Amino acid sequence: QVHLVESGGGVVQAGEWLRLSCAASENIFNFNSMGWYRQAQGNERELVASINVGGRTEYADSVMGRFFILRQNAENTVDLQMNSLKPEDTGVYYCNAVLLGRTTWGQGTQVTVSS
16 A cells, blocks of 8 residues: 655745656655645645656646655655745645555645745
8 A cells, every 4th residue: 555745844935946746655756656746724725746657747836836846765765846926825745645545644734825
């Protein structure tokens, strides 16, 4: 069974940065894709960024140019570098991994951006 653990959330002011990390229980290159989603209070969970096994990335329009998804081979993590944070980036951020049609989710990490 795959396990994902997120870390790096916190409280920051608008304009600052955070880096989230998703540690996987098996080699990250085994997965078809990995991604970061977020869920703001009262909203549905939405895709923030994803990366597939070939390295192709996808970003939500709202974070394009500010957020970057990175695979850290040595640490076996998929990180989300979040720059120029805005209050609307506030939410619980979840890591997910897809393997042969099965999706696994982490427990989430809270990001709060104050204005």
